[in-house]
Amino acid sequence: MATNKRTTPIISNPVLIDRVLGNIQTGLMDNVDWLDVAFGRAQRIAKVIQGKRYYTPNVYASGTEWRGDNDYIDVSPDANIGNFSFFWIDDPQTVGWVPKEQSEIKAPFSLIVWFDLRKVYPGQLNNRNTEALKNEILTVLNGGFWLKDGTIVINRIYELAENVYRGFTLDEIDNQFLMHPFGGFRFEGVLSVNQPCNI
Secondary structure (H helix, E strand, C coil), X not given: CCCCCCECCCCCXXXXXXXXXXXXXXXXXXXXXXXXEEEEEXXXXXXXXXXXXXXXXXXXXXXXXXXXXXXXXXXCCCCCCCCEEEEEXXXXXXXXXXXXXXXXXXXXXXXXXXXXXXXXXXXXXXXXXXXXXXXXXXXXXXXXXXXXXXXXXXXXXXXXXXXXXXXXXXXXXXXXXXXXXXXXXXXXXXXXXXXXXXX
């Protein structure tokens, strides 16, 4: 479902990790002008095609222009979405918890970005300057001026197709989904958020 409108579908009343993700979504949309949609956290959904089980990343999109109530959108590489990002939160989340004191929650996370270079560099069919795009996203993430509710550390970047969508089976998709004019990155790190004592 294509749209010309840039959107940031942030869940209502986000808390804990979702609060940090909402900050990052807003930071990306405010500072990366070629990004069409900054989705939140994805979930792995299983589907069976011709007797084989596939796992795809899907984001909850209830009440947005993307889907109706109680529905998910597949965020596998798809030119119909536009240039987009989404998050994957790995297990386990570690909790530094002390009764009646502020606790800290840490989680390994990935920011996955997929893009069509024809939309990034209009009229420049042969422009594959993906390092400039990587630098642009890193600059936003490292700036952190928009991050109000936690901290993030980026410690790895992946570019190979099998690593960008690691944990998902995309065999039913053309395995050239990161070949020109398409590209993608997986920024991996740790995010932290404090949970104040509510007593």
